[in-house]
Each structure stands twice: as structure tokens, then as C-alpha cells.
Amino acid sequence: MPNNDGKMTMAALDNTLEVREGVDRETVETVQSMAGKYKHGWETEIEMEFAPKGLNEDIVRLISEKNGEPEWMTEWRLGAFRRWQSMEEPDWAMLSIPPIAYQEQYYYAKPKSMAEKPKSLDEVDPKLLETYAKLGIPLKEQMVLAGVEGADAPAGRKVAVDAVFDSVSVGTTFKDELAKAGVIFCSISEAIKEHPELVKKYLGSVVPVSDNFFATLNSAVFTDGSFVYVPPGVRCPMELSTYFRINAENTGQFERTLIIADKGSYVSYLEGCTAPKRDTHQLHAAVVEIVALEDAEVKYSTVQNWYPGDEEGRGGIYNFVTKRADCREARAKVMWTQVETGSAITWKYPSCILRGEESSGEFYSIAITNNWQQADTGTKMIHLGKNTRSRIVSKGISAGHAQNTYRGLVSMHPKALNSRNYTQCDSLLIGDQCGAHTVPYIEVKNASSRVEHEATTSKVDDDQLFYCRQRGMDEEEAVALVVNGFCREVLQALPMEFAMEAQALVAISLEGSVG
Amino acid sequence: MTAVAKLGPRAARRAAKLEATASRLEALTLPESGEWLRRARETALARLREIGLPDRRDEYWKFTDPATLVRTDAPAAALFEITDEAMVFDAIDRLRVVFVDGVFDPDASDELEAEGLEIVRLADAGGRDIHWAQELFGALEAEGQDPVTRPLAALNTAVATDGVLIRATARVARPVSLIYRRRDPSAELALHHVVKVEPGAELTLLENGPGAARVSTVTEMCIGDGGVLHHVRAQGRDHERRAITHLFARLGEQSVLKSFTLSANGALTRNESVVWLNGKGGSAHVAGAAMGDGAFHHDDTVFITHAAPDCESRQVFKKVLRHGAVGVFQGKILVHQAAQLTDGYQISQALLLDETSQFLAKPELEIYADDVKCSHGSTSGEIDADQLFYLRARGLPEETAKGLLVLAFLAEALDEIAREDLAEEIREKLRGWVSRHR
Secondary structure, three states, rough: OOOOOOHHHHHHHHHHOOOOOOHHHHHHHHHHHHHOOOOOOOOOOOOEEEEEOOOHHHHHHHHHHOOOOOOOHHHHHHHHHHHHHOOOOOOOOOOOOOOHHHHHHHOOOHHHOOOOOOHHHOOHHHHHHHHHHOOOOOOOOOOOOOOOOOOOOOOOOOEEEEEOOOOOEEEEEOOOHHHHHEEEEEHHHHHHHHHHHHHHHHOOOOOOOOOOHHHHHHHOOOOOOOOEOOOOOOOOOEEEEEEEEOOOOOOOEEEEEEEEEEEOOOOEEEEEHHHHHOOOOEOOOEEEEEEEOOOEEEEEEEEOOOOOOOOOOOOOEEEEEEEEEEEEEOOOEEEEEEOOOOOEEEEEOOEEEOOOOOOOEEEEEEEEEEOOOOEEEEEEEOOOOOEEEEEEEEEEEEEOOOOOEEEEEEEEEOOOOOOOEEEEEEEEEEOOEEEEEEEEEEEEOOOOOEEEEEEEEOOOOOOHHHHHOOOOOOOHHHHHHHHHHHHHHHHHOOOHHOOOOHHHOOOOOOOOHHO | OOOOOOOOOHHHHHHHHHHHHHHHOOOOOOOOHHHHHHHHHHHHHHHHHHOOOOOOHHHHHOOOOOOOHHHOOOOOOOOOOOOOOOOOOOOOEEHHHHHHHEEOOOOOOOOOEOOEEEEEHHHHHHOOHHHHHHHOOOOOOOOOOOOOOOOOHHHHHOOEEEEEEEEEOEEOOEEEEEEEEEEOOEEEEEEEEEEEEEEEEEEEEEEEEOOOOOEEEEEEEEOOOOOEEEEEEEEEEOOOEEEEEEEEEEEEEOOEEEEEEEOOOEEEEEEEEEEEEEEOOEEEEEEEEEEEHHHEEEEEEEEEEOOOOOOOEEEEEEEEEOOEEEEEEEEEEOOOOOOOEEEEEEEEEEEEEOOOOEEEEEEEEEEEOOOOOEEEEEEEEEEOOHHHHHHHHOOOHHHHHHHHHHHHHHHHHHHOOOOOHHHHHHHHHHHHHHOOOO
């Protein structure tokens, strides 16, 4: 176990934190304990190969060369890099971001033992395997994830994992079995070589190269990430998962994920991430693109547990991520679920472009910030097609000196007739030094669409309470039932494998939000 | 790489904005005024040069293009003769203060005297030592420039040609009514009012009339402990008028502000309200009903700051839109850490009567206190088919049924008017609009 000093923090907080009446003690303690005990703060000692510090065209070329990329890809990166040089960091979020020294970090770090890409998992450096084993991510195919038992999980339920360590993918499990079903699941560097036609067609088609400062940076320097292609009519036989681990110091992680769900296919994708405890900040700027074609369905779930920094606000990951899904054809469906507990600063808006008729997007989020963490997160639902549907459920919990902002956009274009959106944002403040904010944008450009937005820091639905009271519950019980039921709804949107981890992380009752 | 530091895009944009502002203000001459007023105007102008005039790329103007409000000359707007109904508030006994094309008209106005009231024309005030007005004029506007700038309010402070300074020292039942008449199709109006309600006093302020081709009003309100200010405003039916209005209101302990605005038509209207609840137990209600048919762009921008504990605020905005009308709502509740036990409520709703209309909203909460009750809701949609069916099933013709549903939709905003006789005046205007715009 790491030599953390979480106990001291908790004691200190216990004495000083004024908690208002109605906030469940357990909730407070759970939130506090999460900050003090970052479980994944240890470091793997492993020999690394770094590219020179800093960022310029040579580094971009070097990354491209290390990945053995074709010429078009190198040019694509260079185009992005040139563009990025004329851009500025976004300043509109409710975040206070200290200046980032882009020339003071490494853009490429790879374990020396990965000089030759291992042909199978048996050849992977045992140290790396150990690292993932310690994180609870076994990279052996015969094993299934620990803790997944019970009636809901069929015996031997499998999860295919792509493990990304700093800049490179160290291995992908169950590749052969997936290939039998026609599913391509590999690292993006591999996909660029093996499936250039798919990559060329879809890369940058959802998040354009010049989309925003961090996405453009990512386009120039992304080193690895995951690639998924599910062919028409295929229901992916197992959950797919990528586990990101930042290990090396002063190294940014820039991964790129591309998921393509062809007509009538289904895939559920999980993402997890952790990093060691350090006093300096580290940058993580990822891009995730999802393309869902006719009748396809994609579930994308994240449990974001990057190192959040210590109780003084030292260290922690800057998590500046662009995630977007394009429901390109009719009846496509995308569901984002996120549990955000880590990172010093989170800047993240998983979005859906609802282009296809009757396509739908969902966003479920629990964001917890403590100590000096800052989160500005939310979603965009852009309704372009007729009869499109979207639903947003966001829970923000803020403690310590943290700031937690929900920022969202719901846009109904003139042609998106008969569309529907429902948004609910709830915030809970624990202690009087933190902040919770809501910044929704609503743009409705036709009459037949219905848009409803609700945000509250206090009340649960009176009708539901009334219903419970009528059946003989006292107010406390009724409130507990309604609130817990609602919170569970978000957690249940997570696939089984993640629900376990998320529940352990969140284990928080929202009872205090009533009162 | 050259060593010369190039401006980044943001710095370059700011430089361009300030340059545009400087050239727009170049030919500007400040109105003749006495000592303290001249100083306040010059300070406001300096403030404006610093913050720059707004343009479409400003986040606060994302939904509303300020170009026609900023340009030097007001676009001409045809006069609109109203012959089919009486002017609003005509039935109310009130003290009338009339401005014609932005100029005070003493003949049409009542004597500016009443028990418990002090009323002075701004144009006469500069040379006089009126402490209470001096302390407020331009001061609340300046305070309102943070955290979001309101450059057009600073411009108004600098150039306003007239206005009234009103001080209530007792509970005054008879409303003071500001009436803006129009004669000249291209006239511009820039008025700046100061309203001071002393502790325990009460005042009702009415505003109505078409105004001018382009209207800019700033009203700075200071409500002392236990004071009450009712504000009811009806913006005229002129289709081509453009207007920018600002209310800045500072409330003391246990004081009350109730402000309601009715807007029907107008090419462009932006009403900004900035309210500070600075004393314990204050209450601020800001509400509006807007009906737009055709080329109508209406923007309610509200910023309420809870700086003291135990205060209550409500924002209630309803818009009925058809034939391409655009409704905008930008509302914010900011709760400081000290403002425990805040009760903040905000609702913005649009009823879109056809497929061409738009509703754009940004209902924001920014909360730094943990024991608060804050909520906001925003909805948009067409007339509920079930409700329409219910009324039709009871024998009402479709148009009548729709009219009833529109009135019912707007009713919640009208509930914010405390005086029933004033509410009835407004209701009458709504009925008129609904019957004309079938």
C-alpha cells in the first residue's frame, strides 16, 4: 500500500468542517475518505524510453515514426500541430488553470521492454502485467474480472481489455475471440497500419482536427489509444475496456479512441484510468470519437479516477478531454455514463450529435470533487434529425474547497421536429468553502420539440414524496427512498463490471441534498 | 521563429474591440451638465473605453446581436399609431412625468410634487447639491459592470439627456408614472433615472409608451431597510423600435423589489436587470411576459446576487412566440458564501406557436453557500394538445381555446404584480394582443 497520510486529513477535516443539518454523516465521511486515500498512487519502476522534452514538428514526426505510421498520417498530425500553434487555451470554463508549460514535458514515453512490440500477451514484460494486476485488471485471457459474480453475471463473463501504459498500448486481450465475431479491437497505432481505410474514413470525422485547443494538440501528438470496429449486425460478444495508466513523470498522456458501430451492431465500452501520486501536475488530453450508424447502439462508460492531487491541492492530473459521438444514421443510440472522482481539474463534455432520425443520446454523470479539485463537466445534445431524443441526468457533489460546474448545451435545430429533451441537474454542497454551479444553454428552434430543464440543490419531486407519504412512510424514509432510487438510476446505467467499482467509489447517499 | 511577440487571438480581438469603441466614441459630445453630473459622465465614458462596446462574439451577447444598439445612428422606425385601445395605466390615478422623443414635457406632465416624494429632473440636477442622487448616479451602474460588463449602461450614464431623480420618504400610494411619447420617426431616447426609497418608505413606479426609434434607459434603484419598490413597465407595441434597458437595484434589510415588464412586439428589446440583495431578509422578484409576432427579438437578461443571508429571489419569465419571433432568457442566481438560507427560484418558459419561432435560454446558478434552496426550470414547447382538446370538447372554437391557453400560460408572470389594479391593466393588454394576433 502507498505511504499515504490520508488519516491526518480526515481528522483535520472532521474538526474544521461545518456540516449543515440534514447532510448525512456517512456521506461526508465517504467523500473525505476518498480524498485521503487514493489507492492507485503508487508507481511502477520500469525503464522507460523518452522522446526529447518539449514539442515541435520534429517531435510530432518522431511520434509518427515510432508508431510506424504512413505518410498521410504524419501529414495529418503536422497539419494539426501547425494549427495548434495559432490557438489559445479555452478560458470560458469556471476553472482556474495555472499556466501549462507545454515545452517542459515529454510527449512520448514507452517502456524499454516494449521496444519490440510483443507478439502475444505471454511476451509482455511481467512488470507491466503486474502493474495491471495490482490495479485489478488482469491481462490474462483465461481470467475474468474479479468480483463479478452473482445471478446477473453469467459464469465466465469476459471483458476484453486494451491496456495503455503512458504512451503505448501494452496489450489487448481476447483479440482472437473478438476477431471470430468480426469485431476489430486493437490499439489505434495498430489500426492505422492494419485498417487504414477505416481510420482514414472516420478519424477526425466526429472531432475535427481544429475542434478545440486540446483536441488539436491531441491530433498532433496522440501516441496510442483504442480502436473498435463492430461490423453490421454484430452484437459484440463481450464488454470492451481500455485501461489507461500514467506512470512516468512529467509526461502527458494523449490517447485517441475511435469506436465505429456499423449498422445494427451493439457494443459496450468501458474506460478506466489511474495515475501515481506526484507533486507536479500532469496533462491528460484525450479525444474519443464514436460513430454509430443505422440502428447501432454504443454504451460508453467511464470511471475516471486519475490522481486528484493532495489535500493542499498539490499535484494531480489535468483531465482535458474531448468526447463526442455522432449518431450518424437513423435510430442510432449512444449512451455516455461517467463517474468522475479523480483529476485536479476536469474539463470534459461528452456529447452527442443526433443526426439520424429517431436517434437518441443519453448522458448520466456523477461528478465528485473534494479538497481543491475543480470540475467543469457536462454534455452537448445537438438535435439535427427528426424525432430525436435525449436525456441528461447529472449529479454534482462538491466538498472541501472544490468547485463543481455542470455545463451543457441542448440544441434543437429547425429541422429536428418532434424531438425531446429532458435534463436534470442536481448539486450537493458539503461544507461552506466549496461551490456548485450550473450553466446550461438551451436553444430551441422549432415548436414541436419539447425541452425541459430542471436543476435544484434541494428538493426531490413532491409528487413522488406525496406518493410515498400516502403509503405510510415518514418524510425521512420517503426522501431516502426517492433520492436513493434516483442515484441508483445513474449507477445502474453502468455495466456490471463498472458498477462494482463505481459503487465502491461513490458509496454516497444523496440524502443530504434534501432539506 | 521571430522574437517579436505576436498578439494571441484573444488579445487581438480585445485590441480590435477597444479600437472600434474608440472610433465609435470619437465624435461623441457629452451633454452640458453641472459639476457632479459632468464628473459622473466622464468617469462612465472612461469606464466604457476600458471595457469596450459589445459585439456578437461576446458570450453575454451570444443570443442577441447588439449591432443596431451600438451603431452611431439609430435605424429609423416607423411611428405606430394605436387607435384600437386605451393606453395602459390610463385608468390609474398617478403622477405623470411625460417625455416626448426623450425630452421632458412640463405641459403634459403633472406638477412634480407630492407628499413624501422628491422629484427632480436630471437635466436640472447637475448644478444642485442633491446628495442622495449624487451618491447613486452612475455608481450602481459602475458596480454592475462586474462580473459581467454592461457597456451600453455605461454609455447611457455618459450621454443620457434627461431622466428623473425620485426619492420616497414615506409610503406613497399614488404611483409615479413615466410616459415616453414619440413624434419623430428617427428620434433617439437616452434617459437615466435614479430612484431612492428611504428606509420604511414605499413607492410604485410605472413606465410605458413607445419611447423612440431607439431607446436606452438606465434606472438605478436603491431600496433602504424595510423599503418597498413596485415597478411595472409596459413596453409599447411599435414593431420597429429597438430598446436596451438596464435596472440596477440594491436592496437593504427586509426590503422588497417587485419588477414586472410586459413587452409586446418591437424589433429588438433587451432588458437587463441587475439586483443585489445586500441586507438580511430581502426579497426581489423580477418577472416578465413577452409576446412576439414576426420580426421580434426579445431578450431578458437577469443577474441576481445574494450577498446576505435569508433572502428570497424569484425570476419568472414567459414568452409567447410566433411567425419567426425569437425569445431569449439569460438568468443567473449568484449566491455568496455568506448568503445562507437563500431561497432562489427561476423559471423561464416559452410557448412556440409555430415551427419558425425560437427560444434560446441560459439559466445559470452559481452557488457558494451550502444551506440554500435554489432551483431553476426552463421549458419550451407548443400548446399542449390535451389541454386544447379539453377546451374544444367543451365547445370552445379552436382560436378561443388557444387564446385562453396563451393567457393561462402567461398568468404566472402576472402573479408577480402585487397591486391588482395594475395587474388588471396588464391583463387587459394581453387580452388585446391575443385577440389581435390570432
